Every structure is written in C-alpha cells, then in structure tokens.
Amino acid sequence: MTTAIEFRNVDKVYGDTRVVKQLNLSIQRGQLVTLIGPSGCGKTTSLKMINRLIEPSSGSIFVSGNDTKAVDPVELRRKIGYVIQQIGLFPHMTIEENISLVPKLLRVNKEQYMKRADELMELVDLDPRMYGKRYPKQLSGGQQQRIGVARALAADPDIILMDEPFSALDPISREQLQDELIKLQEQLKKTIVFVTHDMDEALKIADQIVLMQNGHVVQHDVPEQILRHPKDDFVREFVGEKRFMQFNAFRHVEEVMTEAVTVRPGRGIAECVQHMRRRHVNSLIVTDREGRYLGVVGAEEVYEHYQNESATAEMAMRRDAPTVMPDSNVEEVLTILQTNAKGFLPVVDRSEKLIGVVTRASVLNVITPLTGEESDDGSTVASI
Known part of the structure; x- marks a missing residue:
C-alpha cells in the first residue's frame, strides 16, 4: 500500500x-x-x-x-x-x-x-x-x-x-x-x-x-x-x-449467559407449545427434578411429534445438542453459536446441572445493552 x-x-x-x-x-x-x-x-x-x-x-x-x-x-x-x-x-x-x-x-x-x-x-x-x-x-x-x-x-x-x-x-x-x-x-x-x-x-x-x-x-x-x-x-x-x-471485559460464558426457560420431561407437546408462546421462545430446555440438563425441545421437534398425543418433552427432545461450561471462553462459544441453528447453548456445571443459557441475543444485550424489554430468548427460569 x-x-x-x-x-x-x-x-x-x-x-x-x-x-x-x-x-x-x-x-x-x-x-x-x-x-x-x-x-x-x-x-x-x-x-x-x-x-x-x-x-x-x-x-x-x-x-x-x-x-x-x-x-x-x-x-x-x-x-x-x-x-x-x-x-x-x-x-x-x-x-x-x-x-x-x-x-x-x-x-x-x-x-x-x-x-x-x-x-x-x-x-x-x-x-x-x-x-x-x-x-x-x-x-x-x-x-x-x-x-x-x-x-x-x-x-x-x-x-x-x-x-x-x-x-x-x-x-x-x-x-x-x-x-x-x-x-x-x-x-x-x-x-x-x-x-x-x-x-x-x-x-x-x-x-x-x-x-x-x-x-x-x-x-x-x-x-x-x-x-x-x-x-x-x-x-x-x-x-x-x-x-x-x-x-x-467479557471472557467467560458466565458473564454473558441469561436464565433459561425450562420444561420437565413428562410434559406433553401441546403444553410445550403453550409454554413457548407464553414465554416468547422457540425452544425449551428439558431438565429433571434436580435441575440436571437432559436435552432441548425446539420448534422442529414439536412439529415432528405434535400429531402424537402421547408424546412428551422427553420423547421429542434432542439429546445431542451441544452444551458449554460456565468458564468456557466467550470467543469460542460465539464460534459454536454461529454454526448452531437454534442460536443458543445450555450452560451446565460438571454435574450436568443446568445453570443458564447463552444466546446470540444475550451476548449482544451485554455488549450493546438494549433499553426497554429484554430479548425473547428467555430471561427467567421457568418450569412446568
């Protein structure tokens, strides 16, 4: 030059x-x-x-x-x-x-x-x-x-x-x-x-x-x-x-994660849909009674199982969805998020207990804080 x-x-x-x-x-x-x-x-x-x-x-x-x-x-x-x-x-x-x-x-x-x-x-x-x-x-x-x-x-x-x-x-x-x-x-x-x-x-x-x-x-x-x-x-x-x-300032996932919207494994698919609508999210994280992470139920899984009236969150959930630890590096997690179609990653501790979720929106909300309502990715823990 x-x-x-x-x-x-x-x-x-x-x-x-x-x-x-x-x-x-x-x-x-x-x-x-x-x-x-x-x-x-x-x-x-x-x-x-x-x-x-x-x-x-x-x-x-x-x-x-x-x-x-x-x-x-x-x-x-x-x-x-x-x-x-x-x-x-x-x-x-x-x-x-x-x-x-x-x-x-x-x-x-x-x-x-x-x-x-x-x-x-x-x-x-x-x-x-x-x-x-x-x-x-x-x-x-x-x-x-x-x-x-x-x-x-x-x-x-x-x-x-x-x-x-x-x-x-x-x-x-x-x-x-x-x-x-x-x-x-x-x-x-x-x-x-x-x-x-x-x-x-x-x-x-x-x-x-x-x-x-x-x-x-x-x-x-x-x-x-x-x-x-x-x-x-x-x-x-x-x-x-x-x-x-x-x-x-942000080096680890725990600094940018938000709280997750969760569902118990025995809940029916219609209940999952209502919960998604009520909480304005397109996926739920399935946890057991002790709060351990089991899987993810998203719109695709709901569509696939909706005609089966006996289907539950546990039956429909994806068990192979990636998770991250709270001390994971933010830059590495952002790379995973870019290739993750669901746009979020559950955050679990070493005993697989769910402690939050990191989403594209939660990272952006911390880096460039928004005014008014929080994002639609879920901001509070909820169980049904």
Whole structure:
C-alpha cells in the first residue's frame, strides 16, 4: 500500500499558541482515516493544511509524493475533493451546476461533465431527473449533504477531505449518510480524511483512527486495536470506559449467559407449545427434578411429534445438542453459536446441572445493552 498523504514535522503556530506540534503522520492510499479528538486538538487545522486552506508554520506535507509547498494552491484544491459541515452549495446554481463546477473549471467538455453529474447523483441515491434542475434551498439538509459529497467526487479526485460533514444533520439523516459513505468507499476506494468529534461515527466508518490531543497524535491505529489496547488514560477516557468494558471485559460464558426457560420431561407437546408462546421462545430446555440438563425441545421437534398425543418433552427432545461450561471462553462459544441453528447453548456445571443459557441475543444485550424489554430468548427460569 502506497502513501497518499504524509506530514513531516509539521507545526502550526498562531501567535504564542502551537495548534499543531511536530505532526508526523502517514495516510495510506485508499483508506478512510478519521481525525478525532477534543475541541482545539488540531484536527481541523491538520485537515485544512493538506489542501493549503491553512499554511503550515514549519515542516512539510506531501500529497501523492509531492511537497504541497511546490504546488499552486488553487490547482491543488481542484484535485482534492472537499466536503464541509456547512455544505457550501452555491444557492444561485442548480444541483447539476453545483456538481459540475470543478470539472467545468478544469475545462472538461460540457457533455462529459453533465453526464458525470447525472452519474454522481445516482451514486448518492438521488434521481438526476428529479433533482438535477432544482436549487439547494429545495432540498433537505441530508439531500444537500449528499450533493456536497457528489460535488467532491466530480473531478474524480484521489483524495477527499471531509470536515465534520454530517454533524449538523438529524440523527436519522446522519446514520443514512454514514452508511452511504461506507458503501461509496467500498466501491470507489478513495483516500478520505474525515474529521469528526463523534467516536461512534469514527468507529463505524474508519479504516484507521487518528486520535489527537494538544496538537499531536496520541494513538493511530485500526478501531479494533484502539478499543482493545488504548495507549493511555486519555485514550481510554476519550473513547469511553463503557466501550472498553463492552469489548474487553467479557471472557467467560458466565458473564454473558441469561436464565433459561425450562420444561420437565413428562410434559406433553401441546403444553410445550403453550409454554413457548407464553414465554416468547422457540425452544425449551428439558431438565429433571434436580435441575440436571437432559436435552432441548425446539420448534422442529414439536412439529415432528405434535400429531402424537402421547408424546412428551422427553420423547421429542434432542439429546445431542451441544452444551458449554460456565468458564468456557466467550470467543469460542460465539464460534459454536454461529454454526448452531437454534442460536443458543445450555450452560451446565460438571454435574450436568443446568445453570443458564447463552444466546446470540444475550451476548449482544451485554455488549450493546438494549433499553426497554429484554430479548425473547428467555430471561427467567421457568418450569412446568
């Protein structure tokens, strides 16, 4: 992988204040990299130095191997896409004219840049026949921001800079545009530098996260490594203790299991069906009087035995369903769950006594706690 952008010992000073301090950073071609940190950490200043909207006080910035100081800033900006929070569409131009502006300045012929405008509107999921002749004020904020992204792509730049582009949008529009950006990036593989103050956004969209503090990089890594291996207390505090707990704390099944919905072996199949409906589950765990695990009765077993009025849970149950121990490793159990059609595993102790169940939902509920009602996999021990 080749380097698209490189900062070498870059400083930015305003009066007596060093906003960026000896910044050394390499951004690889085709990656989406987020710059994130508290207000005043230098992330937006660093972004704007790439296309020379802000000039560095010292040091060098290289774009595609060229020192930006040796490139005319206007020419540099025309070759780098730029999307900002305020969108910056020209209100007196139609949508297609806004998108076509940079190709037009680059003297692309009209037929080509109009065709390109239509393609880009379709790429950001806006019908060019419906929106091309409209003006920015006739679009919603989310639609305008989509056009801002399309305009940044118009000249087919290798590099796109995005300065908190979605932060002014409502949560639903923001989520949709994040998804759209991920889709676009999978398709186009541009080098994108994305400034955000939202760690959830960074974790969702980034290939690499650059976490900054007081003008320098504290940690630069893939999201998973930042979550699992924070460099220091600042990273831990900024990313959020809750996220570290979600990703790192759970090592054994007993930490993520939930209570099971059970049935005695002598109960009839119709009774099992009623119990499943009442408890909103699709399987029951069969236990004896002492609570020892015997087997599992699921929807398939019920269907197979329902016509037999004398059939019981014990007759219908599967005895070969896998079980796990409470000290089993969560990662290993998740692997088993992925291949287990029933989506749950009974948890038993060494005497085969049932002590709970681990389900896909119970793991997710612990890692990303839900509000409101608990999952339908069963949350309390029940016997009939």
